[in-house]
Amino acid sequence: MRKLALLGVGTLALALGAIAVIKRPAGAVQTPAPAKPDSLVAWVLSKGDSANLKGPRQPVFFRHDIHVGVYKTPCQYCHYSVAESSEPGIPSMATCMGCHLVIGGSDSSHKVEIKKLRDSWNNKQPIEWVRIHSVARHVHFPHMRHIKVLGPNACQTCHGDVARMPQVFKVQNVNNMGFCITCHLQRKVNRDCTACHY
């Protein structure tokens, strides 16, 4: 019975996903990030809406492609605990403001988003990001051990090349155990159940 219910949920999610894919204009699907924000993104923003980009719309249109792609900020500048903890660390608002106290944005579309950040800082209301990657609650994924073995730039193995994503979307279904096991098989590393499930 429970299996059936789960199947039901799965099918529903699939169906919704399909609708979402169909509704999305083909042109808005990711393109390689240019050295400078190009006209496509400008076009998207001119619509006043990042919803046309792939991935869930975030309360602030945070641009991984600019921060990582253009300015080459290392991942761990913001995701500070990924090399030491099972949790990667969501940067605190103070981390954002460390730069954006000074940097106000070069064009109007940037200014709008940075103003949102500054407003929420001033109102002492943290921004509520929409979570993209998550594993089921009975799975324990130690980020630090993967960074330790694969190096500080291994993030993209699971999270995709965020340097080319104006808006982050899910590249790999990290909640699918097959995805984990494939890699563990290739690398001949621990495949014991209680490595992750406890």
Place this chain on the structure above:
Amino acid sequence: MSHESTTDAINRRGFLKVLGVTGAGAAVVSGCSTSKVEKLIPYLVQSEDQVPGIPTWYASTCTECAAGCGLHVKTREGRAIKLEGNPHHPVNAGRLCSHGQSALQGLYNPGRVKGPMARQADGSLKEITWDEAIALLAGKLQGAAGKVAVISGAGRGTFSDLLAAWTAAQGGQLVRYQPFAFEAIRAASQQVFGLSEVPAYDFAAAKYIVSFGADFLESWVSPVEHQRGFAESHGFSNGEMAKHVWFAPRMSLTGLNADEWHAPRPGSEAAIALAMANVLLAERSGNPADANGLRGALAAWTPEKAQEATGVGAEIIRRVAREFASAQPSLAVAGGVGNQHRGAAELCAAVNLLNYIAGNVGRTVKYGADLDTGDGYAALLALVEAIDKGGAQVVIVHDANPAYSLPKAAGFEAKFKKAPFKVSTSLYLDETAALCDLLLPDHHALERWDDLRPRKGVNSLLQPVMEPVFKTMATGDVLLKVSQKAGGSLAPFNATSWEAHLKAQWAKNVAGEAGWRDALAKGGLYGEAPVTPVKLAAGAGQVSYTAPAFDGEAGDAGFWLAPAASVMGDGRFTNRPLLLELSDPVTKITWHSWVEMHPETAQRLDVREGEIVVLTSPAGSIEAPVYIYPGIHPDVLGVPLGWGHTSYGEFATGRGANPLDLLDAKPAGSFLAYFGTRVTVGKTRKFHKVGKTEGNTRQLGRGIADAMTLDQAKKGLTPALAAKEEGHEEHEVNTEREVEAIKGFRESQLEKRKHGAYAAADLPMWGMTIDLSRCTGCSACVTACYVENNIPQVGYDDILRGREMTWMRIERYWEGGEHGEPLEARFVPMLCQHCDNAPCEPVCPVYAAYHTPDGLNGQVYNRCVGTRYCANNCPYKVRYFNWYAYNKKAFPEPLNLALNPDVTVRARGVMEKCTFCVQRIRGAQHQARLEDRKLADGDVVTACAQACPSNAIVFGDTQDPASRVSQVREDHRGYHILEDLNVRPAVTYLAKVLHHSEA
């Protein structure tokens, strides 16, 4: 203030929201759905000492009793999730009892008062702001000079100093009160040594322990410390162990750990102590010179005279006295709630003489430490009388609940109500708070700055480990704010905050900020109190024994009532599901109170287990179901204290019966005679099914809890050989063919281990040893396991159906007690044995139960479909099925905040069991890998091993020959439970050693 409160609000909000980041609190196994939108809410400003996913530890001090054990508090993402003992602390040296472990459920208790409240004209309580509350109290105090009364809990420290000065400044009266105050020990020390204090007792050094009903493993003075010492001396090691003799009408848990039990007539133990002292003086040379002056006074107390008074044989008394004298040093203890009859002070005085004559004072009984136990019962009664006579305009009750813990006969409620304005700082709406006009809920001990001086030489600090859960305020801050508002004589109390005041006081002890931080990190400043040498005082010659008076009917129908301090203590623990579900170490009963009755008495009265009886004394009557208990004098009935709350929160209220209702309130000297009345038994012919977690109380030759005599242990016999020597048959003998088959099976198993992940080099094999000669059955490990592993409490109804989820449980078996044989108890901690050849694994159709390469018996929750075949096939019955959605039901807010984010909260339909704390193993392995090193012995400590006050549990890698567990496993006392089944458990038990007399 306004600035502060905004920061507070945001921080608390931040703390609650940050839970979303890891989804920590609500990790549920069935959550496969991906359709829900989850939010990630960042910190505004990241706290420097919090890294998500990594626990932050703070040193603090336990306030659950007056002993003052040191704590290490584990916090994750800003909330406390586990308490462990502070290894540097002199009192508990890293260990913690069940009460201390359960403090988290005090912190996150749904019954907490959520903010300040004031009584309205219509009698209801209404929430107000802190500014209003402080203005209200300040106004009342302004007109009440000389008419202020304060009742506070015991707990000596900067706060009690401030409170005393604050009260004195207004000409008020302060009484520091806790129900178990050891007044008799204090009075006896005054009489015999001229020193009114509770000394420190060194059980570790004692080679022979005689307890006259002092339950030193449970509620007596400093239980964790005593248990640690008791395990040191009474645990078998290097061919030696101490002996423990118990003289009291009822066996408490401490009594069950004795090697000999003699039940004297209630109230008469002093005669035994005097006779022993007499024997020592008469037969032994080398007694302290001034003790010889007592010869005349004690000469009359021959063992024969003591036999007449007590019913204990003279030859027993003489033998115990001789053994006591020849073991150097020894220790005799008495006093405390376990045996507090009207003669308790006389008994303690007699025991003081005995210790003095035997030369124990200064060696195992150390004066000078002056253990804090508060002002005592008589002082509180005097204050209540003063309130009754209109002596108080304002009464403040802090950290005490006299409306519950005084006998009903004291008439506290009516007298207390005569005070026009009553204030409570209680965290919970307890019986006293319910009578008050203003509630100013204090921070929980884990939320505030504080310190404690439980004894001389120990200055123990408390620090806030997290933001307050509710809108509470530290009472120290309340006092200071009220002082500034009220002015007048209170104006000098002008510290900017309680924290500032505390730091200013500490600045006298520590060198600057660095010294302060160092003390905080260690949990305080620790030193040894110098031992005060004592001599006999003039009163020593007057020590005597007269049979103490008991209220109630004296004839055949009258039974002595022995109220006992059990898991609920004095009643302060009763609103914690964790402790309600913890089976009482003696009776194994959960969720309700009981009346202990000797089997012969039950037969005589024709009552059965579970029958509700009415106990009636001159002061009142109570009803409770009968529990048949062989460890009690046939004329005595035991009833646990701490039950029968009328207001304390949803879990405690209306649960069980309160034996205090049967007591006369008149103090016997300075204390309340808990063991002071006789009762008659009335039958109701109504039944209440006893919520026991035990199965058969006898081993029936199954060889579960093995034991051997001291002689056999000295000879190095194995349990099997010891049993043979006793003339017992072997438990079950495998035939030659079976042995051959087992050998072949083993070989094929080892062959299989050469393949796949199992073949990897350097794999650890986790194993555990449990030393039954150290284990006392205290159940601290059980509580620690519950907290660490998010185990739900299922409640009384499900306990009756056998659905408790105790991954680790303490089994208690009776030995003897029939046909004139002495009664003995055997305790066995039972947990998953992680069998090498586990019967649960091959029967799982979905491979949810399987063997991990590192020797664990794994249980994969997300694979489990709940067939329960594994539980059916487990010979140890250590697999527990999750019958209901306990993940939702068992952790009502905010109790869910105590959940450990490293452990999945299991959903309905899943089998679960002990994992050897696999989350701790994996955590340690991660850490070792990050540091490019191998795991060292001691890197992984399971929650049970960490908590055990007796240090009975050792965990580690059995592949490493140097590890402690490998060495202990080789002990000749080692055995496996149900070894004949060839399941090859990873848990090795070391047989208990019985220190019987040679005679």
